[in-house]
Amino acid sequence: MIGVTKRFPGVIANQDVHLVVHRGEIHALLGENGAGKSTLMNVLAGLYLPEAGQIRINGRPVTINSPKEAFAQGIAMVHQHFKLVRNQTVAENVILGLDDPRFHLDMEKVGRRIREVGQQYNMDVDPDAYIWQLSVGEQQRVEILKALYRGAEILILDEPTAVLTPQEAIALGNTMRRMVEEGKTIIFISHKLDEVTRFADRVTVLRKGRVVAEEPVTEETSTSHLARLMVGREVVFRIEKEPVDPGEVRLEVEELEALNEKRLPALRQVSFQIRAGEILGIAGVAGNGQKELAEVITGLRRATGGRFRLDGQDLTNAHPRKIIDAGIAHIPESRIYTGSVGAMTVMENIALKHYTRTPGPFLDKRRLTELSLRLVEEFHVDTPGITTSAGSLSGGNLQKLILARELSLNPRLIVAAYPTQGLDVGATEAIRNRLLDQQKEGVAVLLISEDLDELFSLSDRIAVMFDGRIMGIVDARSASREEIGLMMTGKKASAPA
Numbered sequence: 001m002i003g004v005t006k007r008f009p010g011v012i013a014n015q016d017v018h019l020v021v022h023r024g025e026i027h028a029l030l031g032e033n034g035a036g037k038s039t040l041m042n043v044l045a046g047l048y049l050p051e052a053g054q055i056r057i058n059g060r061p062v063t064i065n066s067p068k069e070a071f072a073q074g075i076a077m078v079h080q081h082f083k084l085v086r087n088q089t090v091a092e093n094v095i096l097g098l099d100d101p102r103f104h105l106d107m108e109k110v111g112r113r114i115r116e117v118g119q120q121y122n123m124d125v126d127p128d129a130y131i132w133q134l135s136v137g138e139q140q141r142v143e144i145l146k147a148l149y150r151g152a153e154i155l156i157l158d159e160p161t162a163v164l165t166p167q168e169a170i171a172l173g174n175t176m177r178r179m180v181e182e183g184k185t186i187i188f189i190s191h192k193l194d195e196v197t198r199f200a201d202r203v204t205v206l207r208k209g210r211v212v213a214e215e216p217v218t219e220e221t222s223t224s225h226l227a228r229l230m231v232g233r234e235v236v237f238r239i240e241k242e243p244v245d246p247g248e249v250r251l252e253v254e255e256l257e258a259l260n261e262k263r264l265p266a267l268r269q270v271s272f273q274i275r276a277g278e279i280l281g282i283a284g285v286a287g288n289g290q291k292e293l294a295e296v297i298t299g300l301r302r303a304t305g306g307r308f309r310l311d312g313q314d315l316t317n318a319h320p321r322k323i324i325d326a327g328i329a330h331i332p333e334s335r336i337y338t339g340s341v342g343a344m345t346v347m348e349n350i351a352l353k354h355y356t357r358t359p360g361p362f363l364d365k366r367r368l369t370e371l372s373l374r375l376v377e378e379f380h381v382d383t384p385g386i387t388t389s390a391g392s393l394s395g396g397n398l399q400k401l402i403l404a405r406e407l408s409l410n411p412r413l414i415v416a417a418y419p420t421q422g423l424d425v426g427a428t429e430a431i432r433n434r435l436l437d438q439q440k441e442g443v444a445v446l447l448i449s450e451d452l453d454e455l456f457s458l459s460d461r462i463a464v465m466f467d468g469r470i471m472g473i474v475d476a477r478s479a480s481r482e483e484i485g486l487m488m489t490g491k492k493a494s495a496p497a
């Protein structure tokens with residue numbers, strides 16, 4: 001890509017960008033939230049037309065005016081937010097939009113071919129499964145298979161590991177290796193710098209829409225070096241957790257039970273308590289009930305047994321609005337589907353939760369404007385304004401917006417699922433410190449994360465979930481990673497905290 005410039009109203013997302021990617025390499029694209037990574041890749045994938053610049057493939061200038069034309073050049077993109085049809089099968093999604101009309105395709109053959117491609121690249125997926133039945137990691141495999149099935153040569157992966165478990169991320173790394181060994185080319189966006197040092201051959205760094213560095217990734221490349229390139233100054237990864245004296249029991253969960261989408265038990269007799277001013281971390285490989293736990297407590301999923309109380313008030317199966325009013329904030333796992341409405345403005349998304357607290361049917365526009373401006377500023381949400389549609393924010397900035405909204409509700413309990421997913425290094429640090437500030441003010445926090453660093457640096461106690469059960473709850477100051485790791489695979493805790 002040569003001299004690519006792409007503007008949006010009020011924003012220059014890419015300015016005179018040169019990006020050179022060699023065949024057979026894993027090329028990492030780095031930059032802070034809003035630096036222009038997704039935009040640049042959307043230009044390459046034919047979704048956006050740039051105002052200036054040229055794209056050359058194998059030295060030949062090409063015009064790419066649509067995803068179809070990009071694909072004719074062998075370019076396919078797996079987006080930050082998947083674009084699968086949930087009520088169709090894997091096989092149906094894979095062939096969706098292919099030129100051959102569907103009835104001409106032998107679905108059994110399609111299924112066989114999907115299995116073959118899956119095996120070739122170490123990605124196990126059932127072609128007959130419906131998308132809604134799949135975990136996020138499996139859905140991502142479908143997206144990648146879809147591209148490979150169609151013979152993609154240049155594969156763009158936009159934050160593919162943000163939603164993956166550490167194990168899945170390593171598996172994906174191995175799949176990417178195999179793909180480049182077979183001559184394919186991968187452009188890979190990630191905020192997880194250790195993945196970049198581990199998987200990438202070269203890196204290009206964007207800052208505010210411009211390329212600020214382009215270099216090989218070697219054994220000597222450190223994550224702090226990459227962070228410095230991105231941010232433009234030294235970054236200290238430091239979280240100061242001061243001892244906090246927990247108060248009264250705030251959240252009390254008793255033998256909670258619930259079912260998952262497949263109507264199988266997702267929570268089995270889950271019991272724990274969180275005190276005011278305490279952070280309870282929930283560790284576990286995704287898919288072991290964490291999501292369902294968060295949903296039951298925020299009123300988005302029915303409990304089939306047991307109960308939970310907030311400050312003594314039983315809220316089991318209460319209406320979500322009642323739960324919000326009682327002071328439970330929710331930073332959901334999927335910000336796009338449950339966290340925000342893309343077609344609404346930044347301000348309207350903030351109003352979504354605040355209006356339940358405003359008396360009368362109409363919002364006080366002036367107060368909402370003030371609040372929105374304050375939140376955008378305080379949480380560094382990078383947006384041209386508060387009347388910009390939330391859907392046009394960069395992935396990380398959308399997330400900051402939801403965090404800002406939830407924390408501004410003055411909650412008594414925050415249920416935070418993967419709160420730093422998709423955030424750049426600086427924003428991650430800021431959000432972690434915010435959660436600690438909340439704790440100091442006496443807020444209870446239920447922190448769901450797969451990042452052990454995050455869990456250890458924030459939590460007072462850590463509960464480990466496996467197969468819908470709490471395997472044990474340990475003191476975060478004395479627990480070892482090995483112990484937690486073992487419990488994550490189903491072993492009981494030795495000494496409960």
Ligand SMILES: Nc1ncnc2c1ncn2[C@@H]1O[C@H](COP(=O)(O)OP(=O)(O)OP(=O)(O)O)[C@@H](O)[C@H]1O
Nearest residue numbers: 008013033034035036037038039392393394395396
């Ligand atoms: N469709 C759009 N309409 C208007 N502005 C947009 C649109 N897409 C992106 N932008 C703006 O362009 C800039 C770059 O956004 P982009 O999504 O490329 O960032 P990014 O580097 O991918 O960030 P993140 O790490 O948060 O995903 C941001 O300021 C964003 O708000």
Ligand SMILES: [Mg+2]
Nearest residue numbers: 038080394395
């Ligand atoms: Mg992005």
